[in-house]
Amino acid sequence: MNSRRQLQKALIGYRMLIMNVRSYTFPMARLSARLFKNLNPNGLVLTGGMHASIATEEMQEVQEFDKICTGPGEKIIVSLAKDPAAFPRVFPAEGAKSMGEWPRIDRRLWPQPAGWFLPLKFNWPLEPACGWGPGPVATVLTSRVCPWQCVFCNENSYIPNMGRKPVDELIDELNDLDERFGVGSVVIHDSMFFQNPSYLKEFIDKYPRRARKLWPYWAAARADSVRQWPELFEALVKETNWNTVSIGFESGSDRVLRLLNKECTVEDNDFAIDLVNRIGDDMEKVGRTPVKFWANIILAIPGETREDAFQTMRMLRRMKRVLPSISYYAPYPGSVLGHQLIAEGKSLMSKDNYHRFPGSEKTRGVDYAFYRDLLAGKYEKELGGRTNYSDALIKA
Numbered sequence: 582m583n584s585r586r587q588l589q590k591a592l593i594g595y596r597m598l599i600m601n602v603r604s605y606t607f608p609m610a611r612l613s614a615r616l617f618k619n620l621n622p623n624g625l626v627l628t629g630g631m632h633a634s635i636a637t638e639e640m641q642e643v644q645e646f647d648k649i650c651t652g653p654g655e656k657i658i659v660s661l662a663k664d665p666a667a668f669p670r671v672f673p674a675e676g677a678k679s680m681g682e683w684p685r686i687d688r689r690l691w692p693q694p695a696g697w698f699l700p701l702k703f704n705w706p707l708e709p710a711c712g713w714g715p716g717p718v719a720t721v722l723t724s725r726v727c728p729w730q731c732v733f734c735n736e737n738s739y740i741p742n743m744g745r746k747p748v749d750e751l752i753d754e755l756n757d758l759d760e761r762f763g764v765g766s767v768v769i770h771d772s773m774f775f776q777n778p779s780y781l782k783e784f785i786d787k788y789p790r791r792a793r794k795l796w797p798y799w800a801a802a803r804a805d806s807v808r809q810w811p812e813l814f815e816a817l818v819k820e821t822n823w824n825t826v827s828i829g830f831e832s833g834s835d836r837v838l839r840l841l842n843k844e845c846t847v848e849d850n851d852f853a854i855d856l857v858n859r860i861g862d863d864m865e866k867v868g869r870t871p872v873k874f875w876a877n878i879i880l881a882i883p884g885e886t887r888e889d890a891f892q893t894m895r896m897l898r899r900m901k902r903v904l905p906s907i908s909y910y911a912p913y914p915g916s917v918l919g920h921q922l923i924a925e926g927k928s929l930m931s932k933d934n935y936h937r938f939p940g941s942e943k944t945r946g947v948d949y950a951f952y953r954d955l956l957a958g959k960y961e962k963e964l965g966g967r968t969n970y971s972d973a974l975i976k977a
């Protein structure tokens with residue numbers, strides 16, 4: 582929605598507003614709850630999501646949030662919606678042991694966009710193309726929660742790991758969506774797709790045989806895991822059409838990678854880059870669309886020197902086929918580094934302006950003018966070539 586008026590129109594006449602609140606959507610969730618209550622004074626606002634787990638007290642301050650579920654809510658959401666009075670205002674919930682327990686989503690229950698959204702033309706309830714592959718796009722999950730502990734992320738500290746969605750169920754769901762709506766490409770929106778080799782081997786074995794089509798897909802990996810299982814990685818790319826490989830490279834400096842507790846090294850990053858460059862060349866030679874990176878890069882990390890940032894940009898320049906996704910570091914609550922910087926009074930973000938605008942200033946003491954110049958291409962000599970990446974400040 583583009584305006585408060587559109588939002589208001591969409592909220593009139595409902596008895597219940599259910600919201601998954603994340604830190605960067607907290608200000609919008611609060612505004613939506615207030616508008617909803619004004620328009621529907623007897624309506625109820627039910628909330629949950631990551632921000633409810635990591636910043637429960639901020640959620641409690643919003644009087645319009647009638648119920649606040651901390652932790653994964655999949656097992657109680659139906660009971661909650663049926664009988665909200667049976668729950669206290671704030672309550673914890675436990676997730677399922679495996680995604681195999683989740684019923685398949687009936688996407689036709691999603692709101693059908695109308696009016697202002699129609700020019701985008703897409704096959705609701707699938708999604709429009711966002712630049713990763715052709716539309717209509719089917720977004721799916723095969724796993725929840727990444728087991729690593731990068732200090733800017735830490736989702737694993739709040740949501741327990743769980744079993745993956747069985748491979749057969751995943752394939753059945755995609756086939757069904759394709760039959761009914763015509764899938765153009767797939768986004769496997771797991772925080773970390775490339776983990777558990779036994780699952781990935783089963784996927785390679787079954788998916789090419791059972792899927793109606795090998796749709797190009799986007800999914801995430803880590804550079805160190807690619808280095809650990811290169812044959813498995815290459816087989817997935819080539820045999821299942823993993824066309825856009827998202828990797829959180831973050832930095833080209835070992836010092837900064839250690840600071841982020843990334844548990845990946847520059848050598849790991851270089852290995853993944855060389856491998857994907859080579860696989861892409863192979864694919865091109867046989868007339869296939871070459872695999873590319875969706876490369877997540879963080880700049881303006883507190884403690885990062887200019888030379889660290891130059892190393893990062895040089896690393897990016899080594900990727901032959903890449904969609905760069907660059908952001909300035911953001912001290913979100915809930916992450917280890919975020920907690921530390923908030924406690925030290927260095928965060929420029931607050932509950933009124935948590936956001937995901939990748940190029941805004943978020944930490945006190947960082948020389949943002951240098952980073953703007955760096956991305957605008959003013960350090961060609963240091964980087965040895967094309968350096969204008971201003972258009973790559975993208976939120977993933």
Ligand code: SF4
Binds near residue numbers: 727731803
């Ligand atoms: S940044 Fe990536 S690898 Fe690190 S914990 Fe988050 S999802 Fe996992």
